[in-house]
Amino acid sequence: MGYRVAVVGATGNVGREMLQILAERQFPVSEVIALASDRSAGSEISFGEDDVLKVRSLDKFDFKGTDIVLSSAGAKISAAFAPKAAAAGAVIVDNTSHFRMDPDVPLVVPEVNPQAIAGYTKKNIIANPNCSTIQMVVALKPLHDIAKISRVVVSTYQSVSGAGKEGMDELFNQTRGVYMNQSPERTKFTKQIAFNVIPHIDVFMQDGFTKEEWKMTVETKKILDPNINVVATCVRVPVFIAHSEAVNIEFESEISVEQVRAALRSAKGITVVDHRADEGYVTPLEVAGEDNVFVSRIRKDPTVKHGITMWIVGDNLRKGAALNAVQIAEVLAQDYLKQKAA
Template identity: 85%
Template sequence: MRPFLFLQRGLMGLRTNRGADPGKGKSEVIMGYRVAVVGATGNVGREILQILSERQFPVDEVVPLASERSAGSEVSFGEDEVLKVRRLDTFDFKGIDIVLSSPGAKVSAVFAPKAAAAGAVVIDNTSHFRMDPDVPLVVPEVNPQAIAGYKKKGIIANPNCSTIQMVVALKPLHEVAKIKRVVVSTYQSVSGAGKEGMDELFNQTRSVYMNQSLERKKFTKQIAFNVIPHIDVFMQDGATKEEWKMVVETKKILDPNIDVIATCVRVPVFIGHSEAINLEFESELSVENARAALRAAQGVTVIDHRADEGYVTPHECAGEDDVFVSRIRKDPTVKNGLAMWVVADNLRKGAALNAVQIAEVLAQEHLAKKAA
């Protein structure tokens, strides 16, 4: 048998860790909540419903919400329950405890404040509120203490998918050697652009094999059998907004003194973002000590064997909860430098799972519905 053929079987077994990270499986001591899921028919909304069920989040009622066009359709909650989607624009949020929101930034800008005004705590997965100084930007493994700031506006922001997986891997290293500079190149799957992005990759790939003309709707260039160094709009300094998000969000979540430069690339992968990260530290950090710190970290799995199959790819991390770190090695081009390869499921840890983990900490430590 090839030396690392066990990896795929081993990765599948990692699902047994679900519920063991922030939240720590304490949901049994909490009374039920009324939870609304905004954008319930989208990729992230469906993942949120699945994860709420998987992790046995304490719910008395789950209300899926979407646009008028999707109202009346059905979505699954766990394996056995089917819920009917209700209209977001006419929904009264009074009595809802927690809103998990992923409908797009313009929609969130309107409805998140309305839900908060009605007494709900909104955990928003869009970009609209992330840099608001009165809205905490949270990754539970990194800065769970920031959740307490929700009281200012009743809103907590979920970071960008590429930022989430990076800061989960950076946090344990920053604690032992203090990071000065990050240079990151991302390889981001088309699911980060929603269902339309996934459909475009599928349809273009089929067209290539059938010798048909390719249609472009979602991406600026052909995505099938290609890579596109362009995610979101271009900014005045030449960076794209996706690259800017990684810079400013890392500073807000982890440390404002860290310098970050990012190059964000869309690749023809359906699910799973990958990142090649080069780090410069204030003090020396050996590969062995970095590996040990990462292995001890919550939400991180290290698979780093210097041989064929001794690393994790996005194909293998799809459907998994952890951030996977591989190829940890010295970067000899800078003093106190390390390089590593980081992958994660962008729909789970990069979006839906992170939002549910925030809700778990919120329920356990901040809201009132705890058993006597």
């Protein structure tokens, strides 16, 4: 017997990936329900290679009898429906920012802090972290275990898919327009994204940082260690899928490049491609569709006492969102809800 699983925001980029990954990983389902807005209700969406689901209206859906909800439909939507679904007995794995810093909601990356899932019973909600935070903490965890991290300086190079289908469409249309001598139209991004980079993701805060940068700081502290200092600069780049990060790490004690490489290679969910030669590193184009976080360009930082610098790349739609949510659901099903499905 399996679980009754609902995917909220099923017609979006991440929702489609959630359905695909549930099928790929053969998650034990008795029924899968695709939920979206009234506008999308009645349309069809693929579940795996052979099955097609009829999209149902989120507003009209009764969550009673639903075991697990995977949600990626926007923070305002999650704020409205998630408590009601939780009250009906479902456990929500939410991919939006709304619940992440709620002290009663665990913020989870299964390779880093799976034990935190146990706290879901307070509200029946588990939060999926920000995509950039996920891939960074996956790489930081095995290093923090062997030589405590004190400070992280990170610059991100984030793909337009992080802004949804509208962001991908805008990059495509602007790029085509440049070659057709048309003025680029801006609707999603604050400046032209084609052939450009934009050091601005999410809203600006009073201290000059953007909310995306703030998320990386506070989420890393909640997931990995509250004593780690993090400063981020988040940049949107003209790449369709996969985020990249240049990460400088300061440790409390000495750690060698060889130790870093060995720890990362032995860690779950990480692939190291680190050859000091042409093509001896990974780019976002190469990791689109991959599940692992990829680490390259590992080297000593000579400007601090115990410093390491590296390059981290991951598919933001998969590990940065949909895959991480499904992995949380897998731990939930295996370790916490098993008796319910028996």
